[in-house]
Amino acid sequence: MTANNNLYIDIKKIGERSHDGVFIYDYTEQRFLYINPTFIEIFSLDGKDLFAQTRIILDYIFTEDHQYLQSRFQTLLAEGSISTTELKINLEDDKKHLSCDAFLISDSTIAGFIKDITNDKEHENYLVEITAQKDAFLDMITHNLSGPLLFSQNVLSWVQQSVAGNKGDVNSLLLMLQESTQECIDIVEDFLSDEHKDSQGIFVKKTRFTVVDKVNTVLNKLQELSPEKKFKLNVNISDNYITTDSVKFFQIIHNLISNAIKFTREDGEIIITIDEKGSDYIFSVTDNGIGIPDDLKPHIFKKKGLAGRDGLKGEKSHGVGLSVIKRLAELIEGELWFESVEGKGTSFFLKLPKE
CATH class of the missing domain: 3.30.565.10 (Histidine kinase-like ATPase, C-terminal domain)
Incomplete structure (x- = not known):
């Protein structure tokens, strides 16, 4: 447990300094354990809402991407990591292209990094x-x-x-x-x-x-x-x-x-x-x-x-x-x-x- 705590602390330190969105997510309990300020900014949501209603994010993801993300999640569970997983989100006055790298850091926990690649696309x-x-x-x-x-x-x-x-x-x-x-x-x-x-x-x-x-x-x-x-x-x-x-x-x-x-x-x-x-x-x-x-x-x-x-x-x-x-x-x-x-x-x- 101590090892995991130390890992969480290190990821949080990275998150506070990163220009990308950083998160730690418990997929068995379906809740965020940590999200950094950039993650909140990318989705243009209140941090409290994200912690209280994790699945609210799904409302912003394009419907055609849902099945794709589910298959990538299965790959993550099977292989322990995924990279450059692209998706689109539809905000009230904007559309964004995102890319996600994620890692399985425990039996139930995922750490991920989300980059806004809208300008690149x-x-x-x-x-x-x-x-x-x-x-x-x-x-x-x-x-x-x-x-x-x-x-x-x-x-x-x-x-x-x-x-x-x-x-x-x-x-x-x-x-x-x-x-x-x-x-x-x-x-x-x-x-x-x-x-x-x-x-x-x-x-x-x-x-x-x-x-x-x-x-x-x-x-x-x-x-x-x-x-x-x-x-x-x-x-x-x-x-x-x-x-x-x-x-x-x-x-x-x-x-x-x-x-x-x-x-x-x-x-x-x-x-x-x-x-x-x-x-x-x-x-x-x-x-x-x-x-x-x-x-x-x-x-x-x-x-x-x-x-x-x-x-x-x-x-x-x-x-x-x-x-x-x-x-x-x-x-x-x-x-x-x-x-x-x-x-x-x-x-x-x-x-x-x-x-």
Whole structure:
């Protein structure tokens, strides 16, 4: 008992100095033994109310988080600790995102630390939104600029052949135009070839977010660039939350939909489906485009394979996109595979654990 008392005293000392919420909770008696001032401030409640009516906190937690928190509590009892357990609370004039680390310090007592991560989540969402705009701009370049530049290059080559033998100043001007056009093409291709590469070497930062919102963020941006194609989103899930790296998830989904656009005709259809199977989500991107020839299928995920193909609008392929995306999927404990019939279309599948 003395050891526990000493531990409680140490935790209380930490609580008085901490900028995070700190608590000690007896879950058999369902009451707080200690809460620090920051904990009270986070929930905007009177400390006396928290001690007298512990379960009042549940009224402020989003309903969809209740089952998730119950599963995390069972993990805490089984393993003795949990970390970065995220939840949302709905206050009278505010919504907050919180993250909790908790430890089982006796047979009936939990010590925990709660951090207000609202600003971090808003910043993360802002970065994803900016990334969506940036990637949409990249797609605009590859779809709307690469093709015309390549066409211009071919026309210049034809004109140069047609005036062969004419005055040197004409040939010199044509050569300058051709070199300038090639430089523009090289800049575009270099820019596009670097997309997503750096993300492979960046550590995985897991956060909890709603999958449908993130997929819609990607889809809405890409729809704006390809209004001639039909898009459909099917959602067949009971839960809407996933805990994974939101940036890497975004990059994977964006690349898969972008590829479908690239190899689907103007009147084609692209269907994005979100299913669940046990503790996993299954995402699929299906198009009725040109499909993948059998001889290229073994090379699809190779870094320097033979699977690179120009898009239907002349977009250049660098043969690295899908190899990078597969690596990103593996980094966040996912699986990526595809099915395709040449001339009929392709489906890419991504399986990710919910937690």
